[in-house]
Amino acid sequence: MESLLTLPLAGEARVRILQITDTHLFAQKHEALLGVNTWESYQAVLQAIRPHQHEFDLIVATGDLAQDQSSAAYQHFAEGIASFRAPCVWLPGNHDFQPAMYSALQDAGISPGEARVYW
Template identity: 50%
Template sequence: MESLLQLPTQNKQHAKILQITDMHLFSDDNSALLGVNSNASFLAVLDEIKSTKRKYDLIVATGDFVQDGSKTAYQRFAEQIISLKTPCVWLAGNHDNYGYMQSVFADYNLADNKVVSLGDKWIIILLNSQVEGQAYGFLSNIELEFLQHTLAQYPDKNALVFLHHHPISSSCHWLDQHILKNSHQLEQIIQCYQQIKGVGWGHIHQEQDNLWHHCLAFSTPSTCVQFKPNSYDFQLADKDAPGWREIKLKDDGSISTSVFRIGDNRFVPDLSQNGY
């Protein structure tokens, strides 16, 4: 049975989550992804979050932590994220090495729990959609059964589900080749369990907010380079800065959420790039 992380909330009426995603870090601070120094942009995001003095009950990091596959890059993430002094849970993206994540993050006491009880009214469930060696996502039967079992175990709690891959169209043809391939199975579970109030993901490097059946469905910008919305072929966004998402979970089961970005767009990508 999946171990449960139980956390209190700072506010009695709601819980507050920080979602960050798609950091694509390197062991070398001078390396860049598509013209953007992703180590520097990640630090800029964290600095901006700290400057707001907003307090969060939980950080959810939704995959693609590193670009070069190195343990050192995972260490860079962990060293910086603990500076926020907030519990952090995580899941793997298509670029990640799950074994490295487990070993490195354990050294920094980053929780590997995939179920979080947040206050009295909410559970957070993290799903692994990674397919080793592939850019697309897939939820195994083990993951689907885990989701259903957890929902059945906590019938009186509202649920927010996270995964890396997008389960609904991004409106970008090239990105939708790398979608969650069995999203219909996740959709069936959502339709059966009204307690699922939201689903969040990363992967597509852009902000989107949708209503998927009865629940809020959203993606969050990368902390580095952004992909251009509504593009048929690979395109980068030149005006969208690195960002993060704040999610407020209210005791009545409703969700309010906003995306924030760093105040200046000094991380402009190399628009001549046609893929990575």
């Protein structure tokens, strides 16, 4: 049986989630997508949310974390998220290569999420 992520709920029965999506990182940090250096953009987002990290209980990374599907790009994502206290789970996007994503993020302690669709 797979282990499940459980979050402690202090006092109030609510979970505050921070979603990070579409970072489109490359193996080379100087690479750009549509004229935007994705590593610098990711760093700017992390810098903006870092002062508020006590306000969320879980980070959900929802796909397109890498643009070039490289293990290095996923490792760069993990490096950026490593300083946050909240656990992080991920879901793949259409640009992601799941074997590289799983390996690099699992090694960094970032767990795969599970997407279920109900009709």
